[in-house]
Amino acid sequence: MEHHLTTPVREEDIRKLRMGDLVYVTGTIITARDEAHLEALELHEKGEKPPVDFKGVGVFHCGPIMKKADGEWTVIAAGPTTSARMEIFQDNFIETFRPAIIIGKGGMGDRTSKACQEFGCVYGAFTGGAALLAARGIKNVRDVFWLEEMGMPECLWVYDVEDFGPMIVTIDTHGGNMTQDVKTQVTERMEKILAEMEG
Amino acid sequence: MAELEKLVENTAVELLRIAATELPVEYVEEIKKGLEETDGAVGRAQLGNILEDIDLAREGSKPMCQDTGIVAFMVKVGDNFPLRSRLKEILVDATRRATEEVPLRPNAVDMFKGNTRDNVGLNGYVPMIFIDLVPGGDLEIIAMPKGGGSTNIAAHRMLKPGLGWKGIKQFVIEALAEAGSLGCPPYFVGIGIGGGEDLCMTLAKKALLKPFKSRNENPDVAAIEDELLEKVNQLGIGAMGLGEGPTALDLHIELAARHPASLPVGVVISCWALRHARAVITGEGQVSINKSA
Structure with missing residues (x-):
């Protein structure tokens, strides 16, 4: 199945997505990596709000290459980073800020998968390294926050996107987690190979 | 000597540009072969996206991946090549320039001060420079930016x-x-x-x-x-x-x-983007660049 979503995405539309579906997003996606996740959660704990609203939008695990010319930011390259680093706080982030789709590469673990089920969020895998394909879907750089403190790769870039994709839904709201399934198979094959080597 | 120094710096900038934007054709052919031999739609889509991205990078002279890595140079210095200790400074300057000109993503992070913004830091360790001393009069430089x-x-x-x-x-x-x-x-x-x-x-x-x-x-x-x-x-x-x-x-x-x-x-x-480019520079200033794998 192929889906074209527009942000803010309603939870009921997110729950229609199934592992293996193709997804394109139009509207808002916001980049956030390790430091931005931490900072947003710390602000929330202090009773303060981060400068952007993540509700119903795409949170993109991405540290882009950006260039400023004539006072305007443009995207040079913006592919996904390894999402597994965010596993330690992604569930808390989803519960707190309720994004509709987490965009990254390499998949995520059980904690994120559980939060996706509970709070209505999916994980969309974008092909790792395909930074120019991703940049093609970004139509405008609406805003940037925390650039001074965190630097270009770690800060929050707010993008207007049009049919940003294709992403493969690898974590859905029904307990499906494609990367974990493959990981289980790989571990089984590894054990078989190692056993054969033992003779 | 100043001329030769500038030539080495320009060449190193060019090597970083080539490495970031042009994947060696031998790798591209192998990925194409992988696509032909893959049946599943999910795998085919991934490999197809990679190949399309590689084409976009080459055509637009843009980095194929946003993570242009920590920069490493593998250097072989011939006995009779006129430059020695200055080489390090030249390669550091080339890294700074390439960060602006290609552009590369600033990826050097100081644990206390944060991102250095120019891919250079800390205490002279980044970019990483591996130097071998070899016979002859040439200088060989391989630029190898590698992602996190x-x-x-x-x-x-x-x-x-x-x-x-x-x-x-x-x-x-x-x-x-x-x-x-x-x-x-x-x-x-x-x-x-x-x-x-x-x-x-x-x-x-x-x-x-x-x-x-x-x-x-x-x-x-x-x-x-x-x-x-x-x-x-x-x-x-x-x-x-x-x-x-x-x-x-x-x-x-x-x-x-x-x-x-x-x-x-x-x-x-x-990753699939094993980015590198190599050049040999003679003591007289002849440069030959090799883009192959």
Whole structure:
């Protein structure tokens, strides 16, 4: 199945997505990596709000290459980073800020998968390294926050996107987690190979 | 001398540009072959996206991946090449310029001050410069920017020497299974064996740059390279770790002697974008650039 979503995405539309579906997003996606996740959660704990609203939008695990010319930011390259680093706080982030789709590469673990089920969020895998394909879907750089403190790769870039994709839904709201399934198979094959080597 | 210095700097900037924007055609052909041999739609989509991205990068002279990595230079300095200690400063300047001009993503992070914004820092260690002294009058520079995702899945173990080759092979298989989806497969694998805890990792990194599909000059080692590449592919990690398509495109082993009590093994993995470019500069200022794998 192929889906074209527009942000803010309603939870009921997110729950229609199934592992293996193709997804394109139009509207808002916001980049956030390790430091931005931490900072947003710390602000929330202090009773303060981060400068952007993540509700119903795409949170993109991405540290882009950006260039400023004539006072305007443009995207040079913006592919996904390894999402597994965010596993330690992604569930808390989803519960707190309720994004509709987490965009990254390499998949995520059980904690994120559980939060996706509970709070209505999916994980969309974008092909790792395909930074120019991703940049093609970004139509405008609406805003940037925390650039001074965190630097270009770690800060929050707010993008207007049009049919940003294709992403493969690898974590859905029904307990499906494609990367974990493959990981289980790989571990089984590894054990078989190692056993054969033992003779 | 100033002219030669400028020439080396310009060449190093150009090598970083080529590395970031043009994947060697031998790798591209291998990814195409992988696509042809893949049946599943998910794997085909990943490989197709990679190939499209590679084309966009080459046509637009833009970095194929936003993670343009920590910069490394592998340098061979001939006895009669006129530049010596200044080379380091020149390569640092070239890195700063390439960060602006290509552009590269600023990736050098100071633990206290944050991102240095120019890919240069800390205490002269970044960019990483590996220098060999060689006979002759030429300078060879290889620029190798390497991303964080695949750098994070490197593995290192000090094996008990009694485990021998079997132990080495099992460790490599475990390391790749552990890497799984995390470092943008299909992978290139470099294995360094021997030396010490440090040298095996350097050898593993340098092994990535051995000519594509070439095999070790020692036929026994060559056979192990073939065996390991086959077994790594049997893991079935697939393109982007989604279980379809090739897991690894090539694998090289580099060996050094070891201490009798030690069997150090390093595994350094590259994503599909094994980016590098090489140039030879003569003392008279002739430059020849080699973009092949």
